Structures are given as C-alpha cells and as structure tokens.
Amino acid sequence: MTEQSFFPEGGLISVLTAEPIDRFLDYKAPEGGCFEGAFVEVPLGPRKVLGVVWGAGEGRFNPAKIRAATRVMDVAPMRTEMRDFLTRSGAYTLTPISQMLRLATRAPGLMSPPSMRKIYRLGTGTPDRVTDARTRVLQILKDHGGAAFTLKELATLADTGPTVVKGLVKQGVVQEFDAPRDVPFPTLDPNFGGIILSPEQAEASAALCASVETGRYNTTLLKGVTGSGKTETYMEAIATCLRKGRQALVLLPEIALTAEFLTRVQARFGARPAEWHSGVTMTDRRRTWRMVGEGGAELVVGARSALFLPFRDLGLIIVDEEHDGSYKQEEGVLYNARDMAVLRASLCSASVILASATPSLETWNNAQTGKYNRVNLTARYGVAEMPEMRAIDMRQEKLPASHWISPSLANAVETRMKAGEQALLFINRRGYAPTTVCRACGQQVGCDFCDARMVEHRFQNRLICHQCGESKPVPDTCPSCEVEGKMAPVGPGVERLAEEVAERFPDARVTTLSSDLFGSARALKERIESIAAGEADIIVGTQLVAKGHNFPHLTLVGVIDADLGLQGSDLRAAERTFQLMRQVAGRAGRSEKPGVAMLQTFQPEHPVIRAILSGDEEGFWRTECGERQQAAVPPFGRLAGIILSAEDAQQVFEFAGEMARRDGPLQSIGAQVFGPAPAPIARVRGRHRVRMLIKSDKSAPLQHAISQWVNQFRVPNAIRLAVDIDPVNFF
Numbered sequence: 001m002t003e004q005s006f007f008p009e010g011g012l013i014s015v016l017t018a019e020p021i022d023r024f025l026d027y028k029a030p031e032g033g034c035f036e037g038a039f040v041e042v043p044l045g046p047r048k049v050l051g052v053v054w055g056a057g058e059g060r061f062n063p064a065k066i067r068a069a070t071r072v073m074d075v076a077p078m079r080t081e082m083r084d085f086l087t088r089s090g091a092y093t094l095t096p097i098s099q100m101l102r103l104a105t106r107a108p109g110l111m112s113p114p115s116m117r118k119i120y121r122l123g124t125g126t127p128d129r130v131t132d133a134r135t136r137v138l139q140i141l142k143d144h145g146g147a148a149f150t151l152k153e154l155a156t157l158a159d160t161g162p163t164v165v166k167g168l169v170k171q172g173v174v175q176e177f178d179a180p181r182d183v184p185f186p187t188l189d190p191n192f193g194g195i196i197l198s199p200e201q202a203e204a205s206a207a208l209c210a211s212v213e214t215g216r217y218n219t220t221l222l223k224g225v226t227g228s229g230k231t232e233t234y235m236e237a238i239a240t241c242l243r244k245g246r247q248a249l250v251l252l253p254e255i256a257l258t259a260e261f262l263t264r265v266q267a268r269f270g271a272r273p274a275e276w277h278s279g280v281t282m283t284d285r286r287r288t289w290r291m292v293g294e295g296g297a298e299l300v301v302g303a304r305s306a307l308f309l310p311f312r313d314l315g316l317i318i319v320d321e322e323h324d325g326s327y328k329q330e331e332g333v334l335y336n337a338r339d340m341a342v343l344r345a346s347l348c349s350a351s352v353i354l355a356s357a358t359p360s361l362e363t364w365n366n367a368q369t370g371k372y373n374r375v376n377l378t379a380r381y382g383v384a385e386m387p388e389m390r391a392i393d394m395r396q397e398k399l400p401a402s403h404w405i406s407p408s409l410a411n412a413v414e415t416r417m418k419a420g421e422q423a424l425l426f427i428n429r430r431g432y433a434p435t436t437v438c439r440a441c442g443q444q445v446g447c448d449f450c451d452a453r454m455v456e457h458r459f460q461n462r463l464i465c466h467q468c469g470e471s472k473p474v475p476d477t478c479p480s481c482e483v484e485g486k487m488a489p490v491g492p493g494v495e496r497l498a499e500e501v502a503e504r505f506p507d508a509r510v511t512t513l514s515s516d517l518f519g520s521a522r523a524l525k526e527r528i529e530s531i532a533a534g535e536a537d538i539i540v541g542t543q544l545v546a547k548g549h550n551f552p553h554l555t556l557v558g559v560i561d562a563d564l565g566l567q568g569s570d571l572r573a574a575e576r577t578f579q580l581m582r583q584v585a586g587r588a589g590r591s592e593k594p595g596v597a598m599l600q601t602f603q604p605e606h607p608v609i610r611a612i613l614s615g616d617e618e619g620f621w622r623t624e625c626g627e628r629q630q631a632a633v634p635p636f637g638r639l640a641g642i643i644l645s646a647e648d649a650q651q652v653f654e655f656a657g658e659m660a661r662r663d664g665p666l667q668s669i670g671a672q673v674f675g676p677a678p679a680p681i682a683r684v685r686g687r688h689r690v691r692m693l694i695k696s697d698k699s700a701p702l703q704h705a706i707s708q709w710v711n712q713f714r715v716p717n718a719i720r721l722a723v724d725i726d727p728v729n730f731f
C-alpha cells in the first residue's frame, strides 16, 4: 500500500465531490486533520456534500476565502488504486470524474453515523427440546466460531424461520446483541464443500488457481460449453483467492441468476456472499459498500456496478457470460463492465476470469493474440452431450396464416411429451405482437414520442413502446383513418406464441418465461425452479431462458425464428445470432437424455446459420475476425458513437453538421467521421437523435482527439451530447 499523505487541520486539500462541477475544489482540512483519500463532508454553497480528499490543495484562490471541510466521514478512505481507477475509467469513457465518483458512492447513508441492529451469537444455555431446525441453527453458529449473524442470515443458513432462532434466544441458547447495522458478512470457508473435478476440469482449475496465486494482474478466457462446469471450476479460483486473504467479485449478467448462484456459493463455502444489484435493499447496499471497504465482505456477487465498490484488496474478478450485452451500460456513464474489470484488475494486481460458452469476438481475439490466457472445457460434465443441431427449412413447411410452429417442430414436441421430457420454444421477442396494423388503411400504431412501433402486450392489455416505456390501451378505432374494429396484431411475440402452443397442444402444461411477466426476481426464481423440477411440458420463452439456467428434463429446443437477429446491418449481428443460438441450444440435454435443437429458418444456407449448425465455433470466429479485419472495425480498429439529441430536429442537425465540418482534431489522428445521420431510432421520448460514427486505427489516441474536437464547440443547453466509446448497440 502506498504511503498516504496526512493533512493537518487547516492545511489546504483538494476535494472531489460528486456534484456536477467539473473540477476539484480547495478546502482546509477539518478539525483533527485528514488523510489523502478520506471521505469528508464539505460546505458547498448553502449545502453540505460528500467529497473525497484527492491530494494537496492548489492554493490558487485567496486563502482567506477558502472554507474548511466540516468533518471526516466514518468510512474507509478511498484507496489510491480506486482513485486511479476512477480517473482512468473516466478518461477512457470520456466521463467527468465527478460523475465517476457518483458511480462509486451509490450507497445510502454514507454521511450518516452507523445505525444499530440485532445480531445473534452462540449463548451458554441448553435448549428444553431438540428439533432438527434448532440443531441446524446451533451447528451453523458452532461452525462459524464466534461469528455473529443477522436474524435473516442465520435463519437462511439454517434453512428455517426466524421464530426458531427467537425461541432459542428466549432460552439463552442463542444470545441477541445490539451491534452497528453494518456488521461483517459471515466468513467463507474455502475448504467447506467442493466436488471432485473431472480430469479436464481439474486441469482448467489448476491453471486458474495458478493465475490467482501469482498475485499479479492477468486475464484468462474460460471457454467451455454450457454445462461443462465453468462455474464449478472458477469456484476453485475463488477459493484460492480467499485463502490468500484477498477479496473476490463475481459479475453476473442477470439478477435472476443470482439466487441459484448464492445457493452454490453456500454449498461450496458454507455461507452466502454479499450481493450488489438493483434488487438489494438500501440497508444491505449500505452494509455491502461499507464492509467491502473494511474487508468485512470476502466475496461480492453482483451486477456491473459492483465494479465500482471500494474493495480493500480485490484479488479476483469473474465476469460470467462475458459476451452478454448487459455488461454494457447504455445510460449515464457509457461503460463496458467487462473491459473496466480488466482495467481495474490491472491497477490492483488482480486476476480476471472471463467465462463464456460463446465469448465475444474481442475476447476470443485477445486470447488468440496471447493478450489473455485461455483455458478450455470441451466436454459437458458427466454423460451429458451437446445437443444435435438441425435446421427446419421453412420454405418447405406448410403453415396457416398467423401460425409459427412448423409441422416438423410440432411433431418433435409431441414426441418429447410422450417420452415425459420437456421442450423449449424460443422466440426473442417480448409481448404479444410486434406490430398492430389497421386492416382498413394499413397504418401501424407507432409511439407518439419515438420512431418506434408500439408492441402489444396482451397480458397487460396495452400497447407498449419498448424505447421509452410509454403505453396506451389497444385502440378499437384506427388512430389514422378512424375506422372501427379493424385493428389487428401482426407477427409473433412470446405471448402470442404461448397462445399458439396452448391451442396446438391442449393437454400440455405450458409455462411462459419473459421478463414482463414477473413482478419480482423471487417469482421468477420460483418459476425457474418449478421448471427444473419438471412441472412443465413446454416452456415458451425469450432471451431470459438463454442465460445459464439448468433444466435437467429439457431435451428439445425449438427456435421459432433463427433469422431474426441476422436482419440488422449491425456490426455484431452475426456474432450475436451465433452466440444466442448456441446459448439457447445449450439448454437442451443437460443431463442423461440427449438433446436436439431445431432452428426454423428461411435461409438455411446463410453462413451464420451453417456455422451454428455445424458447431465449428473456432471456424466461425476465424471467419468473422477475417471480415472485421478487412473492414478495419473492432477489434481491429476503433469506433466511437456520438449521439446528439434535441427536441428541435433542425437545430440538432445543424449543430451536428457544424461539428462534422470542423473535424480537424479527428483528422489529425487519421480518424474518419461518418454522418451526421438520423440515429437508427431517430426519435426517443420526443427528442430527435442524430448520430455520427468515428472510426480510427486501433493505435490512434481516439479519446484525446474526440475531447479536443468536442471542446471546440459550446453545446447549446437544448442539445444533449453523448460519446459512446466502443459502442455495442447501434441505436
């Protein structure tokens, strides 16, 4: 740890606040002085705000006018490496540092003193009556030495209810204490559980553990088919990290996956880790944030923003399903958590494991060139095999109008049902129907605020805009020609497919899985468990089912529209379709019974569809890499998106035109500007959007040139400008 300077009371300090002022402010050190990195409360106008002591003050202002910081906050100071991380990630994404600090302090109550709550420890009494639940509670307390638990933790670990614990308290067997609310999380025992790894898994695990053991920065791609034991394997790397006394972070792409993951952590390490995502309560957020900084949380499982937690000694970051699009934050600070994980690890001498069955092309290429290590798991664990892949040529199938399940697919489903197995019908489209058309005038119903069609959601009985969330009732009268009773849905969404399934297979137990249909992560988790337990014959689902769930009875996957993702002109259309189809197919045949994946397609000869069917993954990546290299696009060149938006279309177009004309700083690094052009979604929430795309060589100092370029202009207040470095979605 580097030496931190100390500033005696009254000494000049430079403070960064999370307020939207784009510079550091000078203050005098508070009473008692403060260390560099300390969280302090400072006066700002009439308010008191949170800030971090970034270093010595610059003394550029009249010293008599400089105000004093009010006090030092009772939280662990921000470490040098965290400050470096915020500086570097801000510079990379062209985000003001104050906004980066906001990202790093998103926990409630950082400015308030610690509050109290009840905790539980082993007491001295003996219970009047011994029950299984009571024995489990006592065993947990004994297993964890003198550790204290919250009521919820103890009850969950013992798989019982709070009343059992309370009963033991009454008899003095368990003691109840008042303690600061933010208590350390239960310690994890690296030797608690563990399974016997297959020889291939053991080899992979040894390589990962050795990387962690070095205590130096490194990144490894853990490539393994779904069900090959990637999770089991990287758990061993976590164990190594914990044994070294360092902290670990696991990023998951979907909150719905955390529940299953927490259970697996408990089985492996005897206790549950800290959690960090939008479903976590404010109290737990605050506890996690503080304990991560004090070393009272050894393992955090969370969403991308967990990357900005103030870890005391982070030794390992795992990015599970690293190819997943949700790692890219598309609002506020536009960052890619996968790339920022690598940056953070390089600053704190940690290892990164990027796990995926279908890695992103960037990662695959980094492993090819030796920038990352690569570890492979080629076989599914146990007897399970990868499913057989087949195409259904839709040009040969006879289908009535408004039906999407081909006779071939329907036959296959029936066969599975007779055998008592499950089938999954996949469509990557939420809602009932993607368009609502008037049969009299042919007009589609669009959103009033966006250039997007309204999607019918029959479950909620409304039309919803997937861009801005605006909704309205399904109209009876056409908004254009005012003819009544002619509005009709066109095309399938998951809800409509479910309707067809119910009609086609009246005796089947059908379950629909789509993110709209669940109010809570808990409800979704229960549904997923019931499917895993075999309580459904046919599952109809969106993207949501493609991610990581384990359905042992599932042996058939039918993809309703394999061509869907190929239509865009997006740089990543091929890559995405390939990943998604392989992921979905990977759901079939995860236990003893072999699986089949059937892809309904109108273009079975398409190179991407053929690559999916043949399973020649390395061949696909090589071809795709070749094409990107030819076009000098990522990962062989660099891209940045510039999105300008305003309510006034003419104003935003003129301003963008002006920017494009004065592109000297970009030209000086040999970068090209494409556009301005209307963004693919040209209007969102009533704002007109114009996009420019900047393309440069891989080695060009792109960020520097862009900020010089942008700084030439005074952006009018009515115009919003966003810079998206390494754009993932082109909307």
Ligand code: ADP
Binding pocket: 195, 196, 197, 198, 201, 224, 225, 226, 227, 228, 229, 230, 231, 232, 233, 381, 550
């Ligand atoms: P992946 O993360 O690659 O999809 P998992 O680690 O989830 O694979 O493993 C798939 C399933 O196989 C899980 O239920 C897991 O517990 C089980 N499994 C994997 N390896 C082993 C092993 N060596 N011993 C017992 N079960 C295993």
Ligand code: ZN
Binding pocket: 447, 448, 449, 450, 452, 465, 466, 467, 468, 469, 470, 684, 685
């Ligand atoms: Zn809209």
